[in-house]
Amino acid sequence: MKSTRFVSSLVALVLVLPGVAVAAGTTAWVSSNHIQVVDLDAGKVVGKIPLKEFIHDMEFHPAGHSVYVSSSKGLRVADASALEFTQRVSEKTTGALALSADGSSLAALHLPGRESVLAARRAKQPLPNGTLVVYDTAGMTQTSSFPISANAFDVVMSPNGERLYVLVPHEGSVYVHGADGTVIEQLRLADKDTMLSKMALSPDGSTLVVPATNAEASWLNEVDLAQTRSAEDRILRGELGHARRISATAFDDDGSGIYVTAIRSMVKFDNTTRLPVSWKGYPTNFVDVAPLPGSDRSVMVAPTFVKKNGGIAIVDRNGTVVTAVELTDMSPFVVVLAP
Numbered sequence: 001m002k003s004t005r006f007v008s009s010l011v012a013l014v015l016v017l018p019g020v021a022v023a024a025g026t027t028a029w030v031s032s033n034h035i036q037v038v039d040l041d042a043g044k045v046v047g048k049i050p051l052k053e054f055i056h057d058m059e060f061h062p063a064g065h066s067v068y069v070s071s072s073k074g075l076r077v078a079d080a081s082a083l084e085f086t087q088r089v090s091e092k093t094t095g096a097l098a099l100s101a102d103g104s105s106l107a108a109l110h111l112p113g114r115e116s117v118l119a120a121r122r123a124k125q126p127l128p129n130g131t132l133v134v135y136d137t138a139g140m141t142q143t144s145s146f147p148i149s150a151n152a153f154d155v156v157m158s159p160n161g162e163r164l165y166v167l168v169p170h171e172g173s174v175y176v177h178g179a180d181g182t183v184i185e186q187l188r189l190a191d192k193d194t195m196l197s198k199m200a201l202s203p204d205g206s207t208l209v210v211p212a213t214n215a216e217a218s219w220l221n222e223v224d225l226a227q228t229r230s231a232e233d234r235i236l237r238g239e240l241g242h243a244r245r246i247s248a249t250a251f252d253d254d255g256s257g258i259y260v261t262a263i264r265s266m267v268k269f270d271n272t273t274r275l276p277v278s279w280k281g282y283p284t285n286f287v288d289v290a291p292l293p294g295s296d297r298s299v300m301v302a303p304t305f306v307k308k309n310g311g312i313a314i315v316d317r318n319g320t321v322v323t324a325v326e327l328t329d330m331s332p333f334v335v336v337l338a339p
Contacts, residue, residue: 026041027039027040027046027337028290028299028312028335028336028337028338029335029336029338030301030330030332030335031055031058031332031334032054032331032332032333032334033052033054033055034048034050034051035055035078036327037083038312038325040292040323043323043324044325045325045327047083048083049078049084049085051069053072053074054071054072055069055071055334056070056071056072056095056334057069057096057334058097059098060080060337060338060339061099061103061137062103062339063103063339064338065079065080066078066079066080066137067336068137070094070096070097070108070109071094073091073093074089074092074093075088075092075094076088077140087140089108089135089140090110093111093112094108094109094110095109095110095111095130095152095154096108096155096198097109098155099137100157100158100160100161101160101161103137104136104161105136105143106140107132107133107134107155108135108155109130109132109152109155110130110131110132111130111152112127112129116128117150127149128150129148129149130147130148130150130152131148132146132147132152132155132164134164134179144179145181148166148168151168152166152167153169153198154166156199156200156201157201158201158205158225159203162179163178164176164178165177165201165208167196167198167199171192172190172196173186173187173188173189174187174189174199174208175187187208187235189212189223190212190214190221194212195214195245196210196212197210197211197213197245197246197247197248197249198248198249199211199249200250200258201251202255203251203253203255204255206224206225206228207222207224207225207226207255208222209222209251209258210223211246211249212246214243217239217240217242217243218239219238220237220238220249222236222237222238240267242265244262244263244264244265245262246260246261246262247261247263247285247286248261248286248287248288249261249289250289250291251291252291261287261288261289261300265280265281265282266280266282266300266315267280280315280318280320282302284305285304286301286302287303287333288333288335290335290337292337296316297316298314299314299335300312300313300315300335301313301332301333301334301335302332303332303333305324305326309327309329309331310327310330310331311325311332312324312325312332
């Protein structure tokens with residue numbers, strides 16, 4: 001692995017003219033153990049979906065009609081207009097989700113149950129496997145299913161749905177699978193003392209970014225999936241200049257840049273200098289970020305925003321909060337934007 005003092009141009013922040021407004025009618029779905037829908041123009045909550053289960057991930061169908069929701073008690077489909085669940089696809093604990101670019105395929109990490117994991121640990125036996133299932137979203141029928149590590153933490157899917165990248169932080173690795181589950185390769189990115197955070201895949205599928213943190217530093221592992229670089233340069237390490245655990249990463253919709261949130265801070269990258277523009281410190285810990293398409297702004301959520309309440313914030317290109325919404329009955333951890 002080659003170490004560099006900067007990330008490449010493919011993980012650089014797109015710089016857009018200032019003053020770009022939030023697109024009319026844009027809404028953000030935020031969640032912890034239920035879902036709230038926030039009108040970003042009006043800066044207020046316009047809808048809620050109760051659940052009473054901890055929500056791990058959400059994905060919007062690109063057509064905007066459906067939202068796929070994974071939780072501690074299953075996988076569900078929600079109607080984005082009616083704001084209600086229409087289908088419970090699985091009752092298994094479900095972690096990360098990933099969609100193909102056209103929305104036709106959904107990958108879901110179904111994890112082993114808590115009781116079976118505890119039993120294996122008490123018996124000092126290997127943990128039971130989880131399962132990665134790929135669904136055809138037209139009818140939510142399974143198209144493939146294969147075992148994965150019980151410690152699998154994240155999954156992303158190539159735009160065409162032909163590759164699945166499964167993050168196993170315990171092993172410091174990302175496993176690359178074909179759609180049928182065949183292991184194509186194992187990307188070794190860190191040792192066991194390093195924390196690997198949720199991944200980000202560029203919209204064209206050519207670059208995978210995997211954040212890492214240990215006691216001395218935080219960095220981004222940038223993997224060239226198109227293999228246009230030499231083997232030595234295929235994985236670049238972009239130092240972030242601190243040792244704060246990274247919470248979230250997200251590419252801009254055109255793939256020209258990336259946002260990175262860490263403990264009480266955020267960074268974005270300039271696509272000319274290939275260096276961070278600046279770290280912006282916050283009194284709250286933003287745990288997820290979603291850039292607004294066609295804008296120089298992003299949406300971030302924090303479980304503790306004002307006093308004991310969570311909240312959502314829109315920040316500009318300099319990290320300045322331009323809109324804030326307090327959520328008095330929620331500690332949000334996940335945010336997705338309606339197409």
